[in-house]
Amino acid sequence: MQRIMPDRNGILVISDRPDRSKELARRLSSLGTCRVIGLDAQQNALGLPSVVVIDMDFRQQAAIEHLRELLSAPRQLATPIMAALRNETHLQQVQAAALGASTVLPAKMSYDEISAIIGRMIDRPPPKPSTVRTSVPAENLAEALSQFDTIFCAAGSGESVERVVVEQATASVMAAIAEGGIRQWLDIVWTYDDATYQHCMLVTGLAAAFARSLHFASNDQEHLVRGALLHDVGKAKIPHAILNKPGRLTTEELAIMRTHAAAGYDLLRQQGQYEPELLEVVLRHHELLDGSGYPDGLSGAQISDPVRLVTICDIYAALIERRPYKQPMQPAHAFSILQDMNDKLEGALVRAFAWVAESSSAPAHA
Numbered sequence: 001m002q003r004i005m006p007d008r009n010g011i012l013v014i015s016d017r018p019d020r021s022k023e024l025a026r027r028l029s030s031l032g033t034c035r036v037i038g039l040d041a042q043q044n045a046l047g048l049p050s051v052v053v054i055d056m057d058f059r060q061q062a063a064i065e066h067l068r069e070l071l072s073a074p075r076q077l078a079t080p081i082m083a084a085l086r087n088e089t090h091l092q093q094v095q096a097a098a099l100g101a102s103t104v105l106p107a108k109m110s111y112d113e114i115s116a117i118i119g120r121m122i123d124r125p126p127p128k129p130s131t132v133r134t135s136v137p138a139e140n141l142a143e144a145l146s147q148f149d150t151i152f153c154a155a156g157s158g159e160s161v162e163r164v165v166v167e168q169a170t171a172s173v174m175a176a177i178a179e180g181g182i183r184q185w186l187d188i189v190w191t192y193d194d195a196t197y198q199h200c201m202l203v204t205g206l207a208a209a210f211a212r213s214l215h216f217a218s219n220d221q222e223h224l225v226r227g228a229l230l231h232d233v234g235k236a237k238i239p240h241a242i243l244n245k246p247g248r249l250t251t252e253e254l255a256i257m258r259t260h261a262a263a264g265y266d267l268l269r270q271q272g273q274y275e276p277e278l279l280e281v282v283l284r285h286h287e288l289l290d291g292s293g294y295p296d297g298l299s300g301a302q303i304s305d306p307v308r309l310v311t312i313c314d315i316y317a318a319l320i321e322r323r324p325y326k327q328p329m330q331p332a333h334a335f336s337i338l339q340d341m342n343d344k345l346e347g348a349l350v351r352a353f354a355w356v357a358e359s360s361s362a363p364a365h366a
């Protein structure tokens with residue numbers, strides 16, 4: 001049965017190869033009217049669609065520039081935009097997200113899966129104009145995402161994780177949070193379908209917002225954000241099948257996963273470019289005050305303040321992450337879980353985190 005889409009007129013597919021997108025459009029027509037236009041289309045050809053689907057290869061820079069202009073009206077009208085990536089790389093995901101895509105999927109996903117996701121996007125009412133984002137610091141976000149990519153690729157291939165790139169990424173995240181706030185950061189990071197990237201970027205943004213809310217000196221803010229940025233760098237050494245496993249890990253897989261803290265610590269320590277406080281965050285961010293954490297079951301005063309701060313961001317980020325196969329947890333619920341961990345996390349810091357948690361659930365423009 002076709003959905004009723006008052007005021008808006010169906011699904012619009014923008015494609016670099018309209019002939020190739022015909023089958024996608026045919027499948028999507030079960031959800032409502034579906035039109036395909038090429039990248040050479042003018043603004044007035046867009047109409048007022050319920051959802052925009054971009055089906056293209058994001059390697060063409062000139063096409064991206066034209067698409068950026070073409071999408072300005074849908075972005076201002078808060079029209080949901082989905083990008084189906086013909087060539088799936090982290091950089092292309094970054095570019096799609098920076099163009100305003102709220103959902104980024106690999107085009108190789110089955111038509112049924114894509115239809116189901118677009119169906120949910122249509123069913124979700126668009127925000128009222130007063131909540132439409134108008135000042136997304138997209139360039140900062142895209143830069144930060146690209147620098148993350150460089151860092152994780154280097155770590156995964158045994159190359160040096162250059163401090164200069166880490167500092168650039170830290171500056172990008174801090175600027176994005178300062179300009180757009182935590183909610184805009186979350187909105188774009190949630191579109192990222194790589195579990196590890198999404199998680200690390202969530203933790204880093206939350207740490208930047210937390211450090212700002214605590215009025216840390218700028219130097220201390222940078223230290224904390226840098227630690228958050230690299231806290232899970234050891235995951236670059238964990239097999240993808242374990243990192244991206246949708247279900248619960250087996251005992252053996254969990255044991256492998258838990259090696260990431262020491263792996264990240266070893267990797268960065270050997271380079272000699274990172275301060276002991278940062279290495280401490282990387283090694284200790286799964287230690288808990290009651291001694292139930294890992295790798296060494298440290299407790300109380302053995303756990304430093306920067307570690308305690310990053311651990312709160314880390315757990316909260318894991319709770320609010322968005323994956324295609326599960327319902328997202330609401331920020332308020334996630335925060336209540338932190339509050340219930342009172343023997344594991346420092347209560348005063350959790351209470352201080354309330355502002356970040358509240359900001360992460362507020363409308364983007366508030």
Ligand SMILES: [Fe+2]
Binds near residue numbers: 232260261285
């Ligand atoms: Fe971790």
Ligand SMILES: [Fe+2]
Binds near residue numbers: 203232314
């Ligand atoms: Fe983590």
